[in-house]
Amino acid sequence: MPVESNCERTDQRRAGPLAAGLTAALMLVACAGPAGASDDGLRARLSAANPEAGAEAFEVCGSCHSVERDGEPLIGPGLWGIVGRPVASEAGFDYSDALLAFGGTWTLERLEKLIENPNAVVPGNTMGFYGVRDARERADILAYLLTLHDDDEVGGEPPEGEGETPTAAE
Numbered sequence: 732m733p734v735e736s737n738c739e740r741t742d743q744r745r746a747g748p749l750a751a752g753l754t755a756a757l758m759l760v761a762c763a764g765p766a767g768a769s770d771d772g773l774r775a776r777l778s779a780a781n782p783e784a785g786a787e788a789f790e791v792c793g794s795c796h797s798v799e800r801d802g803e804p805l806i807g808p809g810l811w812g813i814v815g816r817p818v819a820s821e822a823g824f825d826y827s828d829a830l831l832a833f834g835g836t837w838t839l840e841r842l843e844k845l846i847e848n849p850n851a852v853v854p855g856n857t858m859g860f861y862g863v864r865d866a867r868e869r870a871d872i873l874a875y876l877l878t879l880h881d882d883d884e885v886g887g888e889p890p891e892g893e894g895e896t897p898t899a900a901e
């Protein structure tokens with residue numbers, strides 16, 4: 732069954748490649764797969780979020796995190812594909828014991844909490860980052876992080892009828 736038929740939360744008013752990815756990603760959010768948001772407040776903020784503004788807001792993260800596929804780790808691990816990625820899973824990056832112990836997967840909700848206050852969510856992490864306290868800015872950053880995927884993962888249209896979007900498949 733095509734993913735679209737279950738999840739009609741698309742917003743076609745936006746345009747541009749980042750936004751096209753976001754539309755598909757929001758569908759995933761609406762489907763509340765493992766990477767999706769079950770928190771209504773976050774979901775509402777994400778549907779109003781702007782990935783372009785998020786790319787700008789991400790500048791505070793960009794000195795420590797690369798965003799390219801196969802990007803070299805900088806001070807922090809690369810963030811390509813971070814939404815839905817297992818925590819502390821970038822090969823070759825020397826994670827803190829605190830983050831390794833945190834475990835699980837980076838859902839949107841967990842990412843939002845991390846970005847809001849890293850030290851509260853993962854005490855003892857080595858990020859050295861105070862956090863982003865503005866909820867709207869966090870939503871924009873999350874919208875931007877959602878675009879850091881291959882088309883067939885979350886950022887684009889799922890192949891017709893094949894339901895290959897891993898986290899949105901039923």
Ligand code: HEC
Pocket residue numbers: 789791792793794795796806807808810813817818819820821825826827828829830837842845846855856857858859860863872
């Ligand atoms: C001063 C450098 C620095 C800044 C600024 C920074 N980070 Fe980090 N980040 C790190 C480091 C170092 C780690 C690894 C932490 C650990 O192992 O405890 C990390 C870890 C992470 C992780 C977990 C990655 C994984 O593989 O599990 C995410 C997600 C993340 N950062 C997102 C962000 C975002 C989004 C921002 C901006 C809002 C940001 N970071 C700002 C250095 C930074």
